[in-house]
Amino acid sequence: MKQVLIERYGTPWEVARCAEVPDVGAPAADEVVFDVLAFPINPADMWFCRGSYRLKPPLPATPGAECVGRVTAVGANVRHVKPGDLVINLQRENWAEKRKVKGEDAIPLPAGIDLKQAAMVRINPPTAELMLSDFVDLGGGEWVIQNVANSAVGRLAIVLAHERGLRTVNVVRRAELAAELKPLGADLVLVDGDDLAERVARETGGASIRLGLEAIGGKATGRIADCLASDGTLVHYGSMSGENPDVDRSNFIYRGVRLTGFMLGRFLARRRPEKIREIYAGLAQQVLEGKLSAPVDTVYPIDKIREALAHADKGGRNGKILVSPGGAI
Numbered sequence: 185m186k187q188v189l190i191e192r193y194g195t196p197w198e199v200a201r202c203a204e205v206p207d208v209g210a211p212a213a214d215e216v217v218f219d220v221l222a223f224p225i226n227p228a229d230m231w232f233c234r235g236s237y238r239l240k241p242p243l244p245a246t247p248g249a250e251c252v253g254r255v256t257a258v259g260a261n262v263r264h265v266k267p268g269d270l271v272i273n274l275q276r277e278n279w280a281e282k283r284k285v286k287g288e289d290a291i292p293l294p295a296g297i298d299l300k301q302a303a304m305v306r307i308n309p310p311t312a313e314l315m316l317s318d319f320v321d322l323g324g325g326e327w328v329i330q331n332v333a334n335s336a337v338g339r340l341a342i343v344l345a346h347e348r349g350l351r352t353v354n355v356v357r358r359a360e361l362a363a364e365l366k367p368l369g370a371d372l373v374l375v376d377g378d379d380l381a382e383r384v385a386r387e388t389g390g391a392s393i394r395l396g397l398e399a400i401g402g403k404a405t406g407r408i409a410d411c412l413a414s415d416g417t418l419v420h421y422g423s424m425s426g427e428n429p430d431v432d433r434s435n436f437i438y439r440g441v442r443l444t445g446f447m448l449g450r451f452l453a454r455r456r457p458e459k460i461r462e463i464y465a466g467l468a469q470q471v472l473e474g475k476l477s478a479p480v481d482t483v484y485p486i487d488k489i490r491e492a493l494a495h496a497d498k499g500g501r502n503g504k505i506l507v508s509p510g511g512a513i
């Protein structure tokens with residue numbers, strides 16, 4: 185079977201290769217084996233290849249924080265999924281043709297779900313959902329501000345916020361994205377810039393914005409902080425610039441703005457397994473109904489992993505880069 189291997193850390197499309205490795209074999213009593221139908225290339229996977237992600241396992245290593253698979257075999261003690269079912273995997277190392285995992289890590293998805301969208305259910309939808317619920321108890325009509333608003337997480341946050349009756353200020357770096365984000369329910373779409381706080385105040389009528397979601401780092405973090413109300417909460421959940429947050433201290437000292445961070449694993453770990461399955465069931469249902477989705481730019485076969493990684497690194501894409509090991513999508 186084919187599997188992506190990183191034999192040294194470095195430029196993703198130089199260090200990754202598609203290798204032929206032994207089959208995963210039959211499942212033990214508590215295990216599930218599935219064919220990987222598709223996986224996305226997420227920013228965290230790029231950091232992983234570069235060796236700058238929080239997890240840096242000994243080499244060779246296989247990246248891949250998420251995927252969708254179709255179950256081919258289950259162990260005698262596994263009851264919640266059966267061959268033919270679609271699953272996502274709570275564990276990593278998913279850039280391969282097949283996976284063998286603990287039964288509890290295989291989360292079933294509804295039949296009929298779009299496979300491209302299913303490949304992206306594991307990480308970004310719960311990230312958007314939990315960031316909207318776990319930090320500030322927002323009431324209907326309140327505003328949330330976010331940057332990287334056209335990212336997969338950003339688009340999901342727009343839809344989920346809109347469903348909750350919240351209004352969103354969406355900060356992007358390309359003006360033309362307003363035409364894509366408004367139909368999702370985005371109330372305001374603004375291009376990032378030094379005068380962001382003044383424009384946000386003007387466009388929202390001076391609204392008190394108590395939650396900001398931020399994934400660029402550097403001065404971009406500070407620009408979102410400047411838009412928040414006193415005692416507001418700024419959630420830093422990624423760094424597309426690779427820089428640490430750079431926030432004017434007056435936000436903290438004079439205005440009591442709180443800067444905190446989000447990592448999906450940390451916030452899921454606060455919940456019981458049943459609750460986690462319930463969260464995924466709810467999100468997968470919304471994906472099935474077409475309410476939640478993220479655009480896909482291109483799908484590559486697994487042996488074109490280097491081309492896929494180079495494409496994923498380019499800004500200005502029209503959505504995610506996916507890889508389909510068996511060509512199912």
Ligand SMILES: NC(=O)c1ccc[n+]([C@@H]2O[C@H](COP(=O)([O-])OP(=O)(O)OC[C@H]3O[C@@H](n4cnc5c(N)ncnc54)[C@H](OP(=O)(O)O)[C@@H]3O)[C@@H](O)[C@H]2O)c1
Binds near residue numbers: 422
């Ligand atoms: N903490 C967590 O648990 C968690 C979970 C999921 C995701 N994340 C983070 O969430 C962020 C978005 O992930 P995603 O999968 O939704 O991303 P994505 O769909 O691949 O989109 C990437 C976004 O980043 C923007 N971008 C890229 N480089 C940039 C730069 N130097 N300055 C400003 N913007 C830049 C892109 O803008 P253009 O379209 O204009 O190029 C695009 O909006 C990432 O930082 C990721 O690591 C964190």
